[in-house]
Amino acid sequence: MIPARYGASRFPGKLMKDLAGKPVIVRTYEAALGTGLFGRVVVVTDSKDIAEAIRNAGGEVIMSREDHETGSDRIAEAVEQLDVDIAVNVQGDEPFIEGESLAKLLDVFRADPDGEIDLASLMTEITDPEEIASPNTVKVITDHRGFALYFSRAPIPYPRSETVRATYFKHKGVYAFRKQALLDFRRLPMQPLEAVEKIEAIRYLEYGKRIKMVQTRVTGIEIDTPEDLEKAKAAWT
Structure with a gap:
C-alpha cells in the first residue's frame, strides 16, 4: 500500500514532480512492484492527478478521503475491506525503495507465530551530526x-x-502491519506525544x-524538499 497525499506541507505536489521522465509517485510504485514480493501493490490517494498517473502506468488505485491526518489512517481506510493479513506501507516519496529491506520486514512476521509483533519498521544508522540534530530526521531508540x-x-x-x-x-517511514493494528490505529484518538512530535508511530x-525495528544499511533518498528531489535526479541511473 502506497499512501499518496498531494498536499504535502513541506513540498506540495512533490509526488507529481518529474524524476527522470516520470512522476515521483510512479517511480515509487514501479519500485515496489519490481521487488516481486507482493501479491498486490495499490496506491491510496485523495488526488485525481495522482490516480490518473498511476492508472496510466498500469497500476491500481484506491481513492480515499482527503481529511486523513496520517498515512496509517489513509491505509486503514483502504485495508478495512480487503482480505489481507499483512499490509506494507511504502511512502510515496520513496522511489529508491528496494526488495532487500522490504523482505526483512516480511520475515519479521514469518518468525512470529504467536502474533507478538503488531508492526515492523525500518531504521538505519546515522553518523552525520547535522542529520542527527535535524528535526526533519526522525530518530528511534529500541530495547535489547x-x-x-x-x-x-x-x-x-x-x-x-x-x-x-x-x-x-x-526511522525510515516504511512499515509492515498486521491488519488489526491498522484498524485499531484508525479508531484510537491522537495523544499529546504524537501531537507534539508529529510522528504517527508514537x-x-x-x-x-x-513495533519491531529492523536495521537496514540501504538509505536511499526520501523526497521531502526540492533539494532532495535534485539529489534524487542526480542519483537516478
Whole structure:
C-alpha cells in the first residue's frame, strides 16, 4: 500500500514532480512492484492527478478521503475491506525503495507465530551530526530485542556521558502491519506525544502496540524538499 497525499506541507505536489521522465509517485510504485514480493501493490490517494498517473502506468488505485491526518489512517481506510493479513506501507516519496529491506520486514512476521509483533519498521544508522540534530530526521531508540521504545525529532539518546559512544538510528517511514493494528490505529484518538512530535508511530506505542525495528544499511533518498528531489535526479541511473 502506497499512501499518496498531494498536499504535502513541506513540498506540495512533490509526488507529481518529474524524476527522470516520470512522476515521483510512479517511480515509487514501479519500485515496489519490481521487488516481486507482493501479491498486490495499490496506491491510496485523495488526488485525481495522482490516480490518473498511476492508472496510466498500469497500476491500481484506491481513492480515499482527503481529511486523513496520517498515512496509517489513509491505509486503514483502504485495508478495512480487503482480505489481507499483512499490509506494507511504502511512502510515496520513496522511489529508491528496494526488495532487500522490504523482505526483512516480511520475515519479521514469518518468525512470529504467536502474533507478538503488531508492526515492523525500518531504521538505519546515522553518523552525520547535522542529520542527527535535524528535526526533519526522525530518530528511534529500541530495547535489547529491537522493539521501539520511542521516536523523536530530537537527538535521542542524548549524549550526556563523555565515555560512552551514542549510536543514532534514523526511522525510515516504511512499515509492515498486521491488519488489526491498522484498524485499531484508525479508531484510537491522537495523544499529546504524537501531537507534539508529529510522528504517527508514537500513537502505536502510546496504546501498547509492539513495533519491531529492523536495521537496514540501504538509505536511499526520501523526497521531502526540492533539494532532495535534485539529489534524487542526480542519483537516478
